[in-house]
Amino acid sequence: MKRAVAALVGISMLLIASSALAHHSRAMFDQTKQVTLVGTVKEFQWTNPHCWIQVLVPDPKNPQAEPVEWGVEMGAPVELMRKGWKPGSLNPGDKVTIVINPLRDGQHGGLVVSVTGPDGRIIGRPAEVTN
């Protein structure tokens, strides 16, 4: 879904309904904070209304511990494809570095800011500014 998810906090808009109408607000993500996840892709969900990356992130201070699974939300498939993504851009086992705006509720999840793939290159279009 084009699921353009628009955060228009504090902005009065009527005609430009934001993706909030198409899908939802982004207020559940703390866009004043960024968290960097370095881990391994468990699953890349190329789905509507949003694509998701499930990534397993080991604790660098305790590499023997079970890695923590994070869920990272992105745009809809067609919007991601316009930015250079494809359904096969990520595969289970790929090593990735993902910067996110974390969920406010403390779950291991967030909104994508940028994704760096196994070859060290950024995939797609990272956030230009914080909304």
Added chain:
Amino acid sequence: MSATVIALLAGCLCPARAQTSSKERIKAFAKLPDWSGIWELDAFVGQSDGQQFSAEGQRRLKQYAAALRPSFSPEYQAKYDEIRKKVEDAIAADPAHPPVTHQPLCVAPPFPATSSPGMFEWRVTPEETTFISTVGAVRHIYTDGRSHPPKDELWPTLMGDSIGHWEGDALVVDTIATRKRLYMGELSGFFVPMSDQLHFTERIRMVNHDQMQIEYTVEDSVALTKPIHVTITHVRVTDFNRMIEETDCEENERDPIVNGRITTIAH
């Protein structure tokens, strides 16, 4: 005259009439502007993977927002204040799970919000111009000279009832019978009720090969003290050449609404 004879006569006449009509229709097509291609709201250009707006997109959104601020009548200002306060309070009570006042979230954006997310196509014919968006919105703007249906045949719908006519290369559209509400993008977003006098006019034209301009006028003699005027710009999409419908939340909805709030299922 028997029914058989009438049918035969009709059969003889129809092809000739169809041929004439077809020629006239082709001539009518030739007079219409070429709005082919795929378009999007300029503010959405450059959105990132996480759907953050670009700096220029944010600038455009703020510009539109300033133009869109409505002047409510005292009665409707009170309604707006009350709803806004409720949303504010709900956010303060649980900022991690924004309240939503508009459900379901996965239907097509109602007019006039159709000009918001997604990509658009215009199909221009002599009888009708159709607006199609990738987020499920389809508007039928009849240009065959008809009027709006009589009042007793109208009821509020997502897109309302639109009729239009051409003034040179501009399509002038009159829309009534939309849902009686306007969407406010403030806070986590909410609707403000409007009266049954809610009425939209648009003047739509392609100003150059890559830009379409839509001048909106929103009137409501009961809810607004003066009309709202705003002009928005659609720009040609150059990085994609397919319209893909994607208004399907059932496939993998991980931000479900629970007790009127958006929640997220991280895994």
